[in-house]
Amino acid sequence: MRATEILSHKRDGGTLSAEQLRFLIRGYLDGSIPEYQVSAWLMAVYFRGMTGEETGELTREMIASGDSIALDPARRPYVDKHSTGGVGDKVSLVLAPLAAACGVSVPMMSGRALGHTGGTLDKLDAIPGYLSVLDPERFAAVIGEVGFAMTGQSERIVPADRKLYALRDVTATVESIPLITASILSKKFAEGADALVMDVKCGRGAFMKTPEDARALAESLVRTGAALERKVVAVLTRMDEPLGAMVGNFLEVEESCRILAAPEKPAAGFDRPAFEDARLADLIEVTLHLTAWMIVLAGKAPSRDAALALARERLLDGSAYRAFCANVEAQGGSLKDLEAGFGTRRAPLTEEICAGTDGVITEIDAYRIGMAGVDLGVGRNRAEDDVEPDVGIELFAKCGERVRAGTPLCRVYAVSNDALRAGRERAAQAFVIDPGAGAESLGPRVIEELHELE
Amino acid sequence: MRATEILSHKRDGGTLSAEQLRFLIRGYLDGSIPEYQVSAWLMAVYFRGMTGEETGELTREMIASGDSIALDPARRPYVDKHSTGGVGDKVSLVLAPLAAACGVSVPMMSGRALGHTGGTLDKLDAIPGYLSVLDPERFAAVIGEVGFAMTGQSERIVPADRKLYALRDVTATVESIPLITASILSKKFAEGADALVMDVKCGRGAFMKTPEDARALAESLVRTGAALERKVVAVLTRMDEPLGAMVGNFLEVEESCRILAAPEKPAAGFDRPAFEDARLADLIEVTLHLTAWMIVLAGKAPSRDAALALARERLLDGSAYRAFCANVEAQGGSLKDLEAGFGTRRAPLTEEICAGTDGVITEIDAYRIGMAGVDLGVGRNRAEDDVEPDVGIELFAKCGERVRAGTPLCRVYAVSNDALRAGRERAAQAFVIDPGAGAESLGPRVIEELHELE
Numbered sequence: 010m011r012a013t014e015i016l017s018h019k020r021d022g023g024t025l026s027a028e029q030l031r032f033l034i035r036g037y038l039d040g041s042i043p044e045y046q047v048s049a050w051l052m053a054v055y056f057r058g059m060t061g062e063e064t065g066e067l068t069r070e071m072i073a074s075g076d077s078i079a080l081d082p083a084r085r086p087y088v089d090k091h092s093t094g095g096v097g098d099k100v101s102l103v104l105a106p107l108a109a110a111c112g113v114s115v116p117m118m119s120g121r122a123l124g125h126t127g128g129t130l131d132k133l134d135a136i137p138g139y140l141s142v143l144d145p146e147r148f149a150a151v152i153g154e155v156g157f158a159m160t161g162q163s164e165r166i167v168p169a170d171r172k173l174y175a176l177r178d179v180t181a182t183v184e185s186i187p188l189i190t191a192s193i194l195s196k197k198f199a200e201g202a203d204a205l206v207m208d209v210k211c212g213r214g215a216f217m218k219t220p221e222d223a224r225a226l227a228e229s230l231v232r233t234g235a236a237l238e239r240k241v242v243a244v245l246t247r248m249d250e251p252l253g254a255m256v257g258n259f260l261e262v263e264e265s266c267r268i269l270a271a272p273e274k275p276a277a278g279f280d281r282p283a284f285e286d287a288r289l290a291d292l293i294e295v296t297l298h299l300t301a302w303m304i305v306l307a308g309k310a311p312s313r314d315a316a317l318a319l320a321r322e323r324l325l326d327g328s329a330y331r332a333f334c335a336n337v338e339a340q341g342g343s344l345k346d347l348e349a350g351f352g353t354r355r356a357p358l359t360e361e362i363c364a365g366t367d368g369v370i371t372e373i374d375a376y377r378i379g380m381a382g383v384d385l386g387v388g389r390n391r392a393e394d395d396v397e398p399d400v401g402i403e404l405f406a407k408c409g410e411r412v413r414a415g416t417p418l419c420r421v422y423a424v425s426n427d428a429l430r431a432g433r434e435r436a437a438q439a440f441v442i443d444p445g446a447g448a449e450s451l452g453p454r455v456i457e458e459l460h461e462l463e
Numbered sequence: 464m465r466a467t468e469i470l471s472h473k474r475d476g477g478t479l480s481a482e483q484l485r486f487l488i489r490g491y492l493d494g495s496i497p498e499y500q501v502s503a504w505l506m507a508v509y510f511r512g513m514t515g516e517e518t519g520e521l522t523r524e525m526i527a528s529g530d531s532i533a534l535d536p537a538r539r540p541y542v543d544k545h546s547t548g549g550v551g552d553k554v555s556l557v558l559a560p561l562a563a564a565c566g567v568s569v570p571m572m573s574g575r576a577l578g579h580t581g582g583t584l585d586k587l588d589a590i591p592g593y594l595s596v597l598d599p600e601r602f603a604a605v606i607g608e609v610g611f612a613m614t615g616q617s618e619r620i621v622p623a624d625r626k627l628y629a630l631r632d633v634t635a636t637v638e639s640i641p642l643i644t645a646s647i648l649s650k651k652f653a654e655g656a657d658a659l660v661m662d663v664k665c666g667r668g669a670f671m672k673t674p675e676d677a678r679a680l681a682e683s684l685v686r687t688g689a690a691l692e693r694k695v696v697a698v699l700t701r702m703d704e705p706l707g708a709m710v711g712n713f714l715e716v717e718e719s720c721r722i723l724a725a726p727e728k729p730a731a732g733f734d735r736p737a738f739e740d741a742r743l744a745d746l747i748e749v750t751l752h753l754t755a756w757m758i759v760l761a762g763k764a765p766s767r768d769a770a771l772a773l774a775r776e777r778l779l780d781g782s783a784y785r786a787f788c789a790n791v792e793a794q795g796g797s798l799k800d801l802e803a804g805f806g807t808r809r810a811p812l813t814e815e816i817c818a819g820t821d822g823v824i825t826e827i828d829a830y831r832i833g834m835a836g837v838d839l840g841v842g843r844n845r846a847e848d849d850v851e852p853d854v855g856i857e858l859f860a861k862c863g864e865r866v867r868a869g870t871p872l873c874r875v876y877a878v879s880n881d882a883l884r885a886g887r888e889r890a891a892q893a894f895v896i897d898p899g900a901g902a903e904s905l906g907p908r909v910i911e912e913l914h915e916l917e
Contacts, residue, residue: 012633013632013633013634013635016634016635017635020635020636021508038794043498043499043633044497044498044499044628045497045498045501045633046502046634047499048499048502048503048506049502049503049634049635049636050504051502051508052474052502052507052510052636053502053506053510054507056506056507057512104916147471176499177498178467179466179467179497179499180467180470180499180500181467181474181503181507182503183746194774252595266502
């Protein structure tokens with residue numbers, strides 16, 4: 010077998026066999042196939058795509074490049090959720106305990122913030138004492154105790170993905186649907202998930218800007234899952250404005266707790282129930298839908314609608330919050346210190362941005378809010394940068410709301426004057442207020458749900 | 464400027480600026496841009512192509528990567544010819560002295576045989592004593608003395624092409640029209656040519672299999688020439704069966720001399736004039752057309768037809784052969800030893816292949832004859848292999864001729880029994896004889912002539 014033949018076959022629109030993909034990936038990892046051939050293959054894949062079978066084989070080969078986490082077979086099936094990344098996206102913090110409370114085993118591996126999108130791991134690090142990186146044994150044990158565990162990715166899981174991603178990043182081949190698919194699925198299946206719910210976001214704050222692109226990725230994920238005989242459900246959700254009201258690390262943990270603890274609000278110290286706060290409606294909607302599909306995939310409900318009802322019930326009866334609390338304690342966090350920060354733990358420098366005119370908010374550009382977050386220290390431009398736990402942005406209104414000139418639109422929290430100025434300026438540019446528009450909701454955030462194609 | 468931006472711009476179908484191409488090529492040569500980015504760019508170019516302006520800028524940058532040969536300005540314009548490679552293609556050996564005899568200054572740089580296609584340099588090496596590689600000063604001096612000189616490519620000319628070609632070869636990006644265009648034109652213009660006639664071959668023995676592909680390359684060459692303000696004429700010629708009757712190194716030199724020396728055949732010792740030999744009609748047709756365009760580009764005739772008439776006249780009056788002889792002597796060859804070999808200098812092992820049935824020859828597959836030549840030692844599979852000067856194949860008949868069972872179709876000359884067996888077998892597979900077909904000529908070899916597009 011020769012690499013050039015594999016390259017020209019893909020270049021000419023052919024489908025690579027399992028043996029050819031194995032030869033390529035193993036050769037890349039052991040150094041017998043040089044990077045310049047791999048990058049030419051990546052670019053050919055960018056143009057020619059891959060079939061579901063082919064993407065499945067690539068995924069399989071990537072999984073085989075590293076360790077797989079052994080989880081207790083008695084608790085199967087394990088179901089995880091993954092998102093393509095958004096702004097204010099704290100869904101995982103609510104969804105994981107909620108799914109666990111519904112009887113789903115959730116082995117959740119998360120990433121860090123990069124660019125305008127946030128990272129669950131950075132949010133977890135804002136919980137006092139919380140160990141966001143567990144070794145595989147402890148990870149498995151916490152799932153056994155609590156029903157779910159949260160951790161970062163191990164270096165030993167899918168090393169092929171790290172190496173390939175680094176090469177894609179410098180060869181303009183990141184934006185390839187089959188390559189994105191294999192990257193996501195290889196990590197999720199190597200970490201022990203038997204099934205996966207994907208939150209494929211689309212809109213100005215998402216990686217995929219249009220529903221068409223998002224749908225293509227969603228279809229690829231579902232199709233490739235089928236090729237690997239693992240169930241994948243993909244839910245297309247809007248990411249035009251930030252999800253919920255908070256963008257920040259501690260701020261988003263607090264907001265998640267508001268939702269989880271709504272039924273027992275005195276304990277959490279919130280002044281009004283989260284379910285009555287219109288700013289959180291989109292977050293709750295998306296979280297319930299994604300959780301419902303996890304419940305279906307785990308076989309804990311017979312239909313999506315039954316699963317939705319179960320999820321709502323477990324959220325309202327407090328069992329989701331109890332699961333959250335059990336996890337915080339199991340992973341070394343202090344609930345007392347966490348709750349002590351609610352409503353008070355804020356970076357010291359603060360400023361409000363107010364509406365300049367009467368009208369309806371027609372846009373809160375999630376990308377700009379995300380980049381304002383980077384200015385403030387919520388996220389990072391480069392993987393090696395640090396983040397600030399207590400900075401961020403609180404939105405006081407959402408799209409479709411009517412405001413008057415002078416109404417506060419959001420508040421910015423910063424740890425330095427430079428960051429405050431930069432973040433404030435960028436956040437202000439995110440808002441569009443149209444004096445002539447009518448007050449109108451953006452409508453449901455869940456656009457489409459894809460499962461079992463063909 | 465960043466390489467990834469250049470890559471994504473080309474990937475998305477954009478046109479690169481002169482600055483971007485300069486950054487890329489210089490960075491590649493000085494090592495600041497790694498091969499994996501260059502190969503991804505090559506694959507993106509494979510899919511997206513390049514405009515004529517862009518190809519021109521790439522060509523310019525490639526020329527700037529090395530030396531350019533300084534030729535006597537008094538003899539300008541210098542006009543060269545280049546072919547995309549064929550089987551039995553000894554056109555250069557006749558054309559260069561013929562063009563010189565018509566007043567054209569010809570700085571001819573040739574290559575070696577590779578794969579099924581022959582190489583002028585290997586043919587020249589079959590002339591006793593001939594120095595086929597001249598230093599630039601001697602090259603210029605021989606043109607001054609004789610009107611043309613023949614040499615191999617200097618290592619110092621267009622090093623970017625050697626480096627890029629080596630990378631294209633292992634990344635399945637050889638077959639890209641703009642990259643082929645820049646590779647050809649950069650070498651020709653760096654060697655001192657002011658204008659160029661391109662023989663773009665198409666058919667089963669050519670790099671371009673279809674007239675459409677050949678035309679696309681021809682158009683790219685003419686358009687890019689225009690972008691560089693140098694005149695390029697591209698002539699599309701058929702390469703389905705070998706050109707002329709001989710395939711070999713010395714055999715092809717001998718055949719060229721038969722044509723050049725036809726008017727004074729006793730001196731050359733040939734038993735019948737080349738112009739009466741139907742097997743050479745295609746070779747003479749193609750040579751005269753290509754030479755005519757060189758004459759037009761050098762301003763030595765007002766039209767292609769006038770140039771054709773001039774070329775015919777100079778071939779028939781013996782002045783082309785005199786130019787050839789003067790060049791052989793100027794480049795150290797022995798005419799006496801050369802002529803002594805005519806008709807007798809043959810590899811010792813020989814075998815005839817005869818028709819197995821009555822019928823008309825409908826195919827003499829140039830690719831198979833070329834590969835039979837590689838088996839015999841005419842050409843080589845790898846650049847580092849040696850060639851044999853005296854081996855080869857003589858065709859006794861051409862396509863369209865009626866033969867009877869037992870009629871000799873060709874004779875194979877070899878230096879070992881293994882080579883004889885392999886070459887004989889492969890050559891035999893090249894012939895298709897159709898008992899039901901009518902005797903019919905393949906028609907003109909020149910399909911189309913392209914110049915001054917737009």
